[in-house]
Amino acid sequence: MIAILGAGSLGRLWAATLPAGQVAFVPRPGQATEPVHFRFCPIRGVTRPVTVPWLQSRQTPSLLLVTTKAGDTLTALNANLPLIPTNTPVVLFQNGLGSQQHATEAWPDHPILAATTTEGANRPEADLTVHAGEGETWIGAMNASGEAHLAEVVRWLVQSGLNVHTESDILSRLWQKLVINAGINAFTAILNCQNGQLLEHTFFQQWIDPLCQEISQLLNSAGQPEQTPDTLRARIENVARKTAANTSSMLADVLAGRDTEIDFINGYLVRLGQQHGVDTQVNQMLTERVQHLK
Ligand SMILES: NC(=O)c1ccc[n+]([C@@H]2O[C@H](COP(=O)([O-])OP(=O)(O)OC[C@H]3O[C@@H](n4cnc5c(N)ncnc54)[C@H](OP(=O)(O)O)[C@@H]3O)[C@@H](O)[C@H]2O)c1
Structure with a gap:
């Protein structure tokens, strides 16, 4: 199970493109547990409906994608990483710099990786996610245990059909x-x-x-x-x-x-x-x- 923390534009792009049944959004504490339904408009092909469940407390994700905005990331990780096994790789998708280093310092026991992507996704309506621009995603390790999981993480994400690559110097x-x-x-x-x-x-x-x-x-x-x-x-x-x-x-x-x-x-x-x-x-x-x- 791939867990996605941050059910916004980028989180929904990954949720819609990774194999159905393998992804779940991470809820905020006390959030409603009804699955998320939205329409996904790909670059090629027709708009289709997507349903993504919320991660249940008994489920252990094998990978966590963090797709919150940079300013929300530490709060979101503080609420969730204590509940996630320390061998689950965590991939940070935030733009800019600073949040990646903070997370890596705050959670040294977790395999931390960072990604940078030129994919473009937006939500012109609350229940519509548009894949607006095709790009490339580069993933690399922020710490030694992240390095050990890099190839496996990229193999998982390549299943989306998006262009995903390993990066030896993500910084x-x-x-x-x-x-x-x-x-x-x-x-x-x-x-x-x-x-x-x-x-x-x-x-x-x-x-x-x-x-x-x-x-x-x-x-x-x-x-x-x-x-x-x-x-x-x-x-x-x-x-x-x-x-x-x-x-x-x-x-x-x-x-x-x-x-x-x-x-x-x-x-x-x-x-x-x-x-x-x-x-x-x-x-x-x-x-x-x-x-x-x-
Ligand atoms: N969208 C893109 O095409 C794109 C491309 C490259 C890079 N990025 C980067 O990716 C990151 C996310 O971008 P985005 O466009 O997807 O932003 P977004 O649409 O605002 O999505 C962020 C999501 O995180 C959720 N969130 C915030 N705090 C949370 C918490 N504590 N627990 C659970 N969920 C929480 C937000 O929920 P609420 O809305 O309820 O607050 C929102 O759904 C940014 O750093 C951005 O720069 C985005």
Whole structure:
């Protein structure tokens, strides 16, 4: 049984694509036990109904997928990991950085893995989950016991038909995504624009170089491969052009009045700068501006 903690867009994508009968959502304490019914609209093929039961207290999952938002993850794990055997691998799907390291420190006895995915899923209606963009999912170990379960975890998840790969250095891959998110998401939320439009905004043009200087220094401080500010800017702008028509998840969260993951993207970079004595005024400014959008 694969348990999914976080019955939102990404959790439902995995629930709908993994073999029926092998998945269950993890309930909040005291949550109703009626199965979850929703419609799933795949990229190819027709919309179909999906039913997912809630994990029962007598069931022991062989794998736990954590698909909560970064800010909810520690609370969700605190409520559930004490009930899960210490040899059950736990895969963290959160965007950004910070929550993965916290979970790994807090639960050293559990095999912890992290994933980064470019799959896109959303819920235009409460009972409709749309697989909006096909992507790749990379999974790697956050601790030694996670490493021992990596191949097995990937074998389970490949059954979904999604593109799932093992990653020997998941932290670097999470960093690569963080760099792009740090250079796009906050700007799109502040400017209320799609990814491609931000390139034309003077606010973006004014701050992207000093932001990339900060990120370049932080990559060095974190022991990540060196990247010059110019390389970082080129990568960020390239992704913004390739995803020109996309609404970033941060802008979508702001527009829907939900909490954003800014504390795990630019906010993470601010905390890292404080630890390493790196000036992060631009990351700080972007973090505060997004925090005030709600
Ligand atoms: N969606 C995507 O395409 C996508 C792609 C790449 C990465 N990600 C990352 O994946 C993570 C999840 O994204 P998402 O879009 O799926 O978010 P989401 O739709 O908001 O789903 C999160 C789910 O977690 C549930 N949850 C929160 N706290 C919980 C708790 N203590 N116990 C049980 N469930 C709890 C929420 O329930 P309530 O709604 O009831 O609060 C919600 O259903 C984020 O870090 C995101 O950046 C998502």
